[in-house]
Amino acid sequence: MHSATAVCLAAPRGPVEVRRLDIADPGPGELRVRIEACGICHSDVMITGLEKLPLTPLILGHEGIGIVEALGEGVTQAAIGDRVGITYFGAGCGQCHACQSGHARYCAKQSNHGYTRHGALTTQAIVAAQNIIRVPSNLNPAEAAPLCCAGWTAMGALNEANVQPGQWLVIAGFGGLGHLAAAYAKARGVHVAVIDTNQDKLDFAKAQGADLVTLPDAARKTIQKEAGGAHAAIVFTASAAAAPTALSTLQRRGSLILVGLTTDTFPVSMTEIVLKGIRIQGSYLGTRQDLEQVFAIAAEGKVKPHITTHTLAEAPSLIQKLSRGEQTGRAVVKL
Numbered sequence: 001m002h003s004a005t006a007v008c009l010a011a012p013r014g015p016v017e018v019r020r021l022d023i024a025d026p027g028p029g030e031l032r033v034r035i036e037a038c039g040i041c042h043s044d045v046m047i048t049g050l051e052k053l054p055l056t057p058l059i060l061g062h063e064g065i066g067i068v069e070a071l072g073e074g075v076t077q078a079a080i081g082d083r084v085g086i087t088y089f090g091a092g093c094g095q096c097h098a099c100q101s102g103h104a105r106y107c108a109k110q111s112n113h114g115y116t117r118h119g120a121l122t123t124q125a126i127v128a129a130q131n132i133i134r135v136p137s138n139l140n141p142a143e144a145a146p147l148c149c150a151g152w153t154a155m156g157a158l159n160e161a162n163v164q165p166g167q168w169l170v171i172a173g174f175g176g177l178g179h180l181a182a183a184y185a186k187a188r189g190v191h192v193a194v195i196d197t198n199q200d201k202l203d204f205a206k207a208q209g210a211d212l213v214t215l216p217d218a219a220r221k222t223i224q225k226e227a228g229g230a231h232a233a234i235v236f237t238a239s240a241a242a243a244p245t246a247l248s249t250l251q252r253r254g255s256l257i258l259v260g261l262t263t264d265t266f267p268v269s270m271t272e273i274v275l276k277g278i279r280i281q282g283s284y285l286g287t288r289q290d291l292e293q294v295f296a297i298a299a300e301g302k303v304k305p306h307i308t309t310h311t312l313a314e315a316p317s318l319i320q321k322l323s324r325g326e327q328t329g330r331a332v333v334k335l
C-alpha cells in the first residue's frame with residue numbers, strides 16, 4: 001500500500017479537492033507510475049459536471065507523464081524506470097471488432113483514466129498498461145503531457161482528414177487541439193486556414209504560421225476564393241454552429257471531420273452533401289500509431305504545445321477557470 005496526494009472529484013457534480021489517500025498495488029495488466037506532470041483537459045471539466053459517475057471519489061486527469069515504479073502481473077508494455085504517457089483510453093475488451101481492427105478507442109467496453117478508473121492528477125497513479133506509451137527521456141514532461149490527449153486527438157483527426165502536401169486544411173477552433181493540429185499539418189506541407197470566433201486566437205494562429213485566418217461570417221467566401229475550397233475541414237470547437245460553417249468551406253469531394261463534443265445538433269443540406277460528394281466523419285482520440293507519431297515528432301523538437309505550469313494544489317481552481325473559458329494554452333500540473 002502506498003499513499004498519494006491526488007486531485008479528487010468527491011461526488012458527482014461534487015467539489016474537486018486535493019486529498020491524501022491510499023493506493024493499492026498494481027493488479028494484473030496495471031502499472032504504478034510516479035507522475036511528473038499532468039495536463040488539464042476539457043473532458044475533466046465535462047466529467048466534473050456529470051450527474052452519475054461509475055467511481056467516487058474519483059482521481060481526475062488523463063494527460064499524465066511519469067516514471068514506472070511497479071508492474072502488475074503480465075505487463076509487457078513497459079519496464080520499471082521507463083518514462084511513459086497515460087491517456088484517456090485505459091483498455092479495450094480485446095474481443096470486439098473495434099479492438100481487433102486497431103480501433104480499440106471505439107470499444108463499447110473500454111475503461112477510461114480519470115473517468116471509469118482513477119486518473120493521473122496525482123503524485124502516484126495505478127493505470128492500465130494496455131495503451132501506455134513510452135515517452136522519450138529528452139522531452140520536458142510538462143510539454144509532453146498535453147500530447148497524451150490534445151496532441152493525440154489532433155493527430156488522429158489530421159490522419160482521418162488525409163490531406164496531402166500542397167492541399168488545404170481548415171481548422172475550426174484554435175484552442176488546445178487546433179493549434180497542435182495546425183502545427184502537425186504545416187510540418188507536412190499542408191496549407192492551413194483557421195476559423196475562430198475570437199480575434200485574439202486568429203492573431204495567435206497567424207503568428208503560429210497559419211496561411212489564412214478568418215472569422216466564421218467571412219469563412220466560406222474567403223476560403224472558397226483564396227484557396228479554391230478546402231480538401232478537408234476539422235471541427236475542434238464544441239460549438240455545433242461551427243460545423244455548417246466548416247462544411248461551406250469544402251471543395252467537391254471534401255471531408256468534414258468532427259472532433260469537438262456537444263449534445264447540440266446542426267442542420268445538413270442533403271443536396272449539398274450528395275451532389276458535392278462530401279464525406280462527414282467523427283474522430284475520437286486516435287490509433288496507437290497516431291500516438292507514437294505524436295511523440296516521435298515531439299522528440300525531433302518540431303512541435304511544442306503552448307502551456308502554463310502549476311502546482312497540484314492549483315488544480316481545482318484551474319478546472320473552474322477552464323470551465324469559464326478563461327484558460328489560454330494548456331494548463332499543466334508539475335509534480
Ligand SMILES: [Zn+2]
Binds near residue numbers: 041042043062088149
Ligand atoms: Zn482529454
Ligand SMILES: [Zn+2]
Binds near residue numbers: 099107109
Ligand atoms: Zn473491445
